[in-house]
Amino acid sequence: MSRVKSWSTGTCCRWCPQPWPTATACSEARGGSRGQLWRRGRRMCLCRRATWFAARRMNYLLGLLAALFLTCSALAQSNPVRREPGKMVVVGHAGSGFLRPFNTFNPLPPSSLRSELKALRDGAEGLEVDIQLSQDSVPVLYHDVTLNTMTKTGRGCTSEFPVAVLTSLAYAGGWPYDWFQHERIITLDTLLARLARRPEFPYLHFDLHEDLPCLNPAQAQVHSAALARQLVRLLQRYRVPAERVLFVGDHEATLRRLRRLWPAAAQGYEITEDFTGNFSKARALGVEAVVLNGDLTTPANTAQAHAAGLAVVTFGGRSAKRIKQLVGADPDAYEVDNVTKLRRRLGRK
Incomplete structure (x- = not known):
């Protein structure tokens, strides 16, 4: 299976959810060999993937905090003596x-x-x-x-x-x-x-x-x-x-x-x-x-x-x-x- 899908109309790799814009690929390609371009592209893909997962983890943590807040608020409403931490x-x-x-x-x-x-x-x-x-x-x-x-x-x-x-x-x-x-x-x-x-x-x-x-x-x-x-x-x-x-x-x-x-x-x-x-x-x-x-x-x-x-x-x-x-x-x-x-x-x- 080819790692690089297209060198002229756009590039993508199997690690990234979306393709890179053609302009980026062309810019990266100037002055570099096909192998260098692939290595640079792979690093960019991995960076994107890490960012994507970090965003998902952040959303998960924010969801947990929201659930904790709602739980504490519900407790306070049902029991007037209870207090949030x-x-x-x-x-x-x-x-x-x-x-x-x-x-x-x-x-x-x-x-x-x-x-x-x-x-x-x-x-x-x-x-x-x-x-x-x-x-x-x-x-x-x-x-x-x-x-x-x-x-x-x-x-x-x-x-x-x-x-x-x-x-x-x-x-x-x-x-x-x-x-x-x-x-x-x-x-x-x-x-x-x-x-x-x-x-x-x-x-x-x-x-x-x-x-x-x-x-x-x-x-x-x-x-x-x-x-x-x-x-x-x-x-x-x-x-x-x-x-x-x-x-x-x-x-x-x-x-x-x-x-x-x-x-x-x-x-x-x-x-x-x-x-x-x-x-x-x-x-x-x-x-x-x-x-x-x-x-x-x-x-x-x-x-x-x-x-x-x-x-x-x-x-x-x-x-x-x-x-x-x-x-x-x-x-x-x-x-x-x-x-x-x-x-x-x-x-x-």
Whole structure:
């Protein structure tokens, strides 16, 4: 079979999809032998072939990237907590975190008003809020199990006192924190009223604290129903968008009640031990996310959750090394004690 089809009217070779123009062949032919022309033509053909295949590979890669983008977009639409890679939501853990003497100094009690607002000033996109219920069924912000540990004069549980008593209790951080803070317990209504002044609500993660030693099993059921009912009623009164809300807990009865009352609001099942067993419970409940402590936030666990269509929210970690480790696990949201440090790690200003 002849390698060269025509020397006068046009040339082509078996390696190229199209013939060369006659002008090119004639130009190449000047001053060269038939063999030289063939070698030059072959090099040109091979170059064309390489370019053609490179273009096909580029189109293939662009197609893959487009498919990945569409997949991520579809996930974000079907699960409001899921985020595309690199789009992690920065959430202030109980606001600006917990009392700490250094790295960096924080005198503000967790889930106090100043703590929550400081996290937003530091650049947080969302807030984690610790929610408990007063004796007269008013949602209040408080983290610890009893009032003994974080207030100056309070004793017992939030469920034992009406809201008027709870909001009169001053936080006690001890020395030197109390030199810099004069916070009191606040209601969720107070926080929402402040947030409603903003152009839009931040993402709100409501950590439901229900394991109170002052409640017997029968009281706990009544408490669960009242908590779900009052929480949804208050959020809807302030018209907080459902896509900005995440209810976090590990009490299945409460999560089911919240689902009936507000189906559009996302839920997160908190897991602090036995990932395998509790992950199965989370899937059975139909929640949108699993909320993992630092020890369980690993690349493997995150990948398993994402493969099942669940988002991952992590919390904890104060040091730069620990924050870097948790970011590397690729969670969708990070409830962090130090918002500034996390934003710096993510390269956000």
